[in-house]
Amino acid sequence: MPGVVLAVDIGGTTVKGAVFVDGVEQAPGSTVPTFTASSGALGAVLAVLSALAGTARALGHEPTAIGVGTPGLVDRGAGMVRYAANLGWTDLPLQQLLEARFGVPTLIDHDARTAARAEMAVRPALRDFVFIPIGTGVSAAVVVAGKTVTGARGQAGELGHIPTVPNGRPCSCGQFGCLEAYASAGAVLARYIAGGGSAESAADVAGLVGHDGLADDVWSDAVDGLATGIITLTATLDPEEIVIGGGLGAAGPLLLDPLRAKVGSLLRWRDPPAISASRAGPRAGLLGAALLGSAARSSSRHANQESP
Template sequence: MSIPAAARLAASPEQIALAIDIGGTTIKGAALTRSGEVCAEFTVPTREQQRGPLDGVRLVVTELQRRLGEHGREAHRVGLASPGLIDTPTGTVGYSANLGWRDLALTDIIAAEFGLPAVLLHDARAGAVAERSALAAAGESDASLAFVPIGTGIAAALVDGGRFVAGGAGGAGEFGHIVVVPGGEACPCGLAGCVEIYASAANIVRRYRERGGVASGADQVAARIPTDPRAAEVWSDAVDALARGLAALTAILDPARIVIGGGLGLAGDTLLIPLRARTRTLLPWRPVPPIGASATGARAGLVGAGVAAWGEEGPDAGFVAAAIRHLEAASRAHGEHDQRAS
């Protein structure tokens, strides 16, 4: 994206980062200053007619730069959050079932096509970057944590001893693909009965529709639990699958706290009360860590990608709180619903 020469001459010396959160349903983008001010926002469906996820990312970068250019500004760096097996040092997506990517050198592509240095994070770990910042601001410890954003897919970001657990191939925390229902429903990963195929927001909606229900978001399914047995059944299956996954995760990692994020985290007590109770029955031999809702909501991955874009030196201390405040205000202005399967 070229910026007109006149605009470049007038450009503010303030640096701007693009944050891009690549989800299975939408690709969210925002242009952010170092203090967390949102200069521009742009979101597209991940797939639209013939356009796939990579062209969606290109479209978001192009459009954000164009909008910045209208005000004589331009971005200097990009932070990307993607689901799947992520190798941050090489900026490569090793595999993502929901995006259909294998060995995609994403940061090299952004650097070559847009001339922008880019950094790539696992989306759950990007969300946890924002969540840890919110915990620290509230005076809470973030040294031992399982952050579980639930949207189109499910993965966990694991923090132990104050450090992220990435694993040998960047694949730690993919607990969405633990099999909890042997012989259960087929999952795009190739297995059957995975946590994700019952408990992701997208799959809760899919399973409700398959039973004849009408809903476009998991929040709508949750709202019908008291009056529609199909909604109650689908929700109960989701809670059970999640609880089985969290019990396994707790047995292995023993996190001090579990934080449910993403769109489904906004379901609040409708999810958390039965989830805590079910998880307790699966871990009778030990206490269950506190299970709470995210403080950073459905935009944690986007804001965490923004933090990552600033690299080692990082953004200003108030970046996460300011960015979330700006993004929520903008979304209220647009009348968006956070709880849609996203």
């Protein structure tokens, strides 16, 4: 991964960034809240990139490319975020904005597909898999024969909005009973609090599983929702493996053990796919963004060489 890449991973709570020089992450990185009293998500992205450009120059390097993973409906070819409810963006030409501001080739992509890119780099033999980051929301990157499936409008992989409970809880998307309304970190925390529990985060709720009946119920509903989503994906795609990432993915065996058991009990007619934790880990989003930036740099070099 040659070049000096500014990599950014946009989340609903924080925007994280790091400088990668020839594929090696440099310190310090930059993390800012996605929303502050004085600025929105775009302001946070610009602040992180300005800090990273400063870091690169302090290390004696001029940035050569930018890669950004963002939630929402992302049209990578057009460089547009079509819609990101949590960020307040509609038809935002993010790639063009960043290229104009920082003067280097830039690529943006959906955050799940960006993280899946990192997983593929860490495990090059993995060709058919679904990467499911579970964080504030739930999404997925579908990888078939080593290629990420984007769909006709860049909207493939919206696993979080598969209805898993008929007439269930309302979802932020307008539907009812979506997987995300039960299995996201946000839903786990909200349901635990709505049930009378007291916790600061979904990780707190996870820590109470096995000791607290309400936490057990909320966790079990999350596992059931995910299992329903996974058997739907398995019947459709026949993946070799389901890779769980994101903040809640870090719950490890607490999530993966009951999930494997549930998927195994639901799928009666075939062997279930392996279900594993992301090996790229919590830095998958940033590493994937760096790989994306590296691709932006090489495609821009090719374009320049081909022009008369």
